[in-house]
């Protein structure tokens with residue numbers, strides 16, 4: 582069994598009846614969503630808010646009942662993946678382009694669980710290029726401003742065209758190499774006009790489930 586699958590499937594143990602669950606995006610929570618689909622088939626009653634169109638269609642296919650922020654304002658639990666996790670529980674997310682909805686859903690959740698594998702654990706964030714969601718208008722100028730923070734922003738492409746997020750925006754993948762102060766960088770990025778959201782999730786995760794070749798580790802905050 583692959584490590585992401587181990588971690589993703591383990592995460593469903595934290596889902597209880599009648600919860601409202603945030604469903605993340607990516608190849609790790611794919612396994613969570615599949616397991617949850619089986620639990621729902623066996624009678625578990627929950628409702629879910631997806632963090633992307635991709636997750637929404639998978640969850641619908643599996644018969645997982647959906648809700649939205651027009652019906653609920655707080656979720657009991659969100660389960661998501663991460664591209665990098667540092668020793669202070671800070672994350673880089675957005676490799677799959679879903680960072681904006683992921684952050685909104687995580688911020689509205691009482692508990693935020695990350696399922697990942699040991700390759701995602703790092704001492705310092707930044708080797709994985711930081712995804713930054715920007716509005717398409719004047720994205721070139723936004724990219725120049727971001728570059729002045731000491732990185733190389735690259736416009737994410739898809740079939741030779743700019744990749745478009747579920748919110749109609751572009752993504753700039755920004756290679757910082759080492760992000761020594763994630764909070765400071767996050768604040769600086771958010772001050773740049775045109776930046777919608779960044780893939781830095783600072784001190785939001787409550788529990789990390791780390792799958793490796795043959796076992797699973799749970800890392801609790803504090």
Ligand SMILES: O=C[C@H](O)[C@H](O)[C@H](O)COP(=O)(O)O
Pocket residue numbers: 605606607608609610661662663664673674675676677678679680683
């Ligand atoms: O936009 C995508 C998300 O932030 C994913 O959770 C992240 O990229 C990790 O994905 P995966 O589970 O495929 O490694």
